[in-house]
Amino acid sequence: MQTRKARARHWFENLRDSIIEIFEALEREAPDALYPGVPGKFERIPWQRAKDAEGEDLGGGVMGMMHGRLFEKVGVHTSTVHGHFADDFARHVKGASQDPRFWASGISLIAHMKNPRIPAVHMNTRMLVTTECWFGGGADLNPTVDEQRFATHPDARYFHAGLKQTCDGFDPAFYPKYSKWAEEYFFLPHRGEHRGVGGIFYDHLDADWDRDFAFTQGVGKTFCEIYPALVRRHIDEPWTGAESAQQAKWRGRYVEFNLLYDRGTTFGLKTGGNVESILSSMPPSARWP
Amino acid sequence: MQTRKARARHWFENLRDSIIEIFEALEREAPDALYPGVPGKFERIPWQRAKDAEGEDLGGGVMGMMHGRLFEKVGVHTSTVHGHFADDFARHVKGASQDPRFWASGISLIAHMKNPRIPAVHMNTRMLVTTECWFGGGADLNPTVDEQRFATHPDARYFHAGLKQTCDGFDPAFYPKYSKWAEEYFFLPHRGEHRGVGGIFYDHLDADWDRDFAFTQGVGKTFCEIYPALVRRHIDEPWTGAESAQQAKWRGRYVEFNLLYDRGTTFGLKTGGNVESILSSMPPSARWP
Numbered sequence: 152m153q154t155r156k157a158r159a160r161h162w163f164e165n166l167r168d169s170i171i172e173i174f175e176a177l178e179r180e181a182p183d184a185l186y187p188g189v190p191g192k193f194e195r196i197p198w199q200r201a202k203d204a205e206g207e208d209l210g211g212g213v214m215g216m217m218h219g220r221l222f223e224k225v226g227v228h229t230s231t232v233h234g235h236f237a238d239d240f241a242r243h244v245k246g247a248s249q250d251p252r253f254w255a256s257g258i259s260l261i262a263h264m265k266n267p268r269i270p271a272v273h274m275n276t277r278m279l280v281t282t283e284c285w286f287g288g289g290a291d292l293n294p295t296v297d298e299q300r301f302a303t304h305p306d307a308r309y310f311h312a313g314l315k316q317t318c319d320g321f322d323p324a325f326y327p328k329y330s331k332w333a334e335e336y337f338f339l340p341h342r343g344e345h346r347g348v349g350g351i352f353y354d355h356l357d358a359d360w361d362r363d364f365a366f367t368q369g370v371g372k373t374f375c376e377i378y379p380a381l382v383r384r385h386i387d388e389p390w391t392g393a394e395s396a397q398q399a400k401w402r403g404r405y406v407e408f409n410l411l412y413d414r415g416t417t418f419g420l421k422t423g424g425n426v427e428s429i430l431s432s433m434p435p436s437a438r439w440p
Numbered sequence: 441m442q443t444r445k446a447r448a449r450h451w452f453e454n455l456r457d458s459i460i461e462i463f464e465a466l467e468r469e470a471p472d473a474l475y476p477g478v479p480g481k482f483e484r485i486p487w488q489r490a491k492d493a494e495g496e497d498l499g500g501g502v503m504g505m506m507h508g509r510l511f512e513k514v515g516v517h518t519s520t521v522h523g524h525f526a527d528d529f530a531r532h533v534k535g536a537s538q539d540p541r542f543w544a545s546g547i548s549l550i551a552h553m554k555n556p557r558i559p560a561v562h563m564n565t566r567m568l569v570t571t572e573c574w575f576g577g578g579a580d581l582n583p584t585v586d587e588q589r590f591a592t593h594p595d596a597r598y599f600h601a602g603l604k605q606t607c608d609g610f611d612p613a614f615y616p617k618y619s620k621w622a623e624e625y626f627f628l629p630h631r632g633e634h635r636g637v638g639g640i641f642y643d644h645l646d647a648d649w650d651r652d653f654a655f656t657q658g659v660g661k662t663f664c665e666i667y668p669a670l671v672r673r674h675i676d677e678p679w680t681g682a683e684s685a686q687q688a689k690w691r692g693r694y695v696e697f698n699l700l701y702d703r704g705t706t707f708g709l710k711t712g713g714n715v716e717s718i719l720s721s722m723p724p725s726a727r728w729p
Contacts, residue, residue: 218729224728224729341715341718341719342715399725406695406699406726407699407719410699410700411709426630426631429630430630430696430728431728433692433728434728435727435728435729436688436725436726436727436728437695437725437726438724438725439720439722439723439724439725440507440513
């Protein structure tokens with residue numbers, strides 16, 4: 152198990168480095184006419200969880216944040232934490248009801264783009280260890296202009312096709328199951344609206360550690376291909392004030408989802424996670440007109 | 441009980457009319473140099489809850505919204521609803537665990553001001569009937585510039601003094617108890633921050649219906665005096681870009697509180713309330729830089 156933990160952590164941190172490199176390259180590539188100013192660079196901010204009563208180290212992470220000219224606000228974070236779940240929380244976590252000890256390592260990413268014609272995106276994968284061990288995660292696309300918010304839009308099709316190909320390389324049952332899960336998960340019941348155009352969501356994947364880990368790596372690698380391609384698809388498109396207003400509205404829905412329903416947010420806040428890091432996923436601005 | 445319900449409803453709707461009149465007068469009064477444009481007027485939007493399976497009417501309300509030049513976004517809503525609580529919700533409501541039927545009438549108000557030097561404010565009072573009957577509500581002040589966010593600031597002192605006077609007219613134990621309750625309630629544990637400078641918060645007030653109702657009326661009347669006075673205190677003060685940035689940040693905290701902790705929001709969303717009305721309390725804009 153120690154080797155597995157180390158391998159997973161190593162992967163999440165390597166993936167973080169790759170994504171940071173790719174996003175910084177996109178910052179430089181963005182045309183000056185549409186994106187004035189200096190290309191952004193990531194700042195890496197390490198944080199540690201407060202030690203427990205016995206003075207034991209409980210892990211921490213690194214927040215990677217960039218406030219750029221193309222990426223208005225993007226966070227690419229890794230963390231590796233361990234300790235004991237609070238009792239009421241442990242009851243709801245696989246394998247933790249009898250023994251509340253846990254270890255978790257993962258990467259989480261959210262990109263809010265300056266240009267409303269470039270969809271926002273979220274990606275997150277992690278390995279969890281209680282008395283059991285599993286992987287979970289997902290990726291979903293969040294277009295911020297109305298005309299792109301349809302499953303039939305070429306961007307949505309392309310994003311889903313990339314994830315489907317990765318899923319199909321492991322198990323033909325994955326994509327139907329995990330895309331449906333994303334459809335159900337990224338939904339705002341009070342609005343009767345989906346958060347975006349979906350993607351995949353998976354959890355409690357514990358069939359075979361090596362395959363599960365390879366799949367989790369596959370999701371990360373696929374993300375590194377498909378999202379930059381979508382950014383390049385729209386990077387030269389100018390936008391209107393009306394489109395920025397739509398972006399501000401859909402960013403508001405993103406805020407509603409994160410604070411009302413997102414399990415990652417709840418998990419983070421209930422396990423003494425880093426508040427700055429957890430809430431760094433919030434859009435830079437939002438409007439409720 | 442029918443008479444009491446009718447009297448309470450009548451009061452909440454009368455109070456709504458008074459507040460609308462006062463706020464529209466302030467809109468007209470605002471100096472053109474600082475607040476260009478036409479003074480705002482309230483729009484009243486009636487809504488009905490969907491009928492239940494037996495086709496029985498379940499009540500509804502009126503959303504009063506104004507997007508003005510002084511009041512950037514203000515909602516003054518009344519509603520009178522009834523029906524059955526969902527089982528899991530009924531368990532948590534006084535007098536509803538055996539019989540989930542309820543009736544509720546109230547007023548809720550939130551004002552987000554254009555000028556960051558004028559604090560935002562929230563006020564809400566209601567009568568609830570299950571197998572028991574009680575009043576609840578409160579008011580709290582939410583300054584949006586850093587220098588005003590202290591209990592010792594003259595605005596905070598004035599707001600609290602007004603509420604204290606009203607409380608003391610009924611019971612000297614009220615203000616200490618209810619201001620402490622507000623202090624505990626309007627708090628963001630994940631930030632370790634208070635939402636604003638507090639006020640009062642009370643619930644399950646069922647000592648003597650006539651006195652409880654009179655107290656609830658007192659809170660409304662006091663609000664009508666103290667908040668307009670605070671608006672007039674700052675209405676002529678110009679503001680800086682730095683102050684608007686502070687406002688955007690504190691509005692973000694307001695969003696976090698409402699979606700993570702506010703019972704009114706939870707109550708509304710779980711009882712099939714009017715989503716537009718419930719979320720109309722969201723600030724017109726917010727930033728998470």
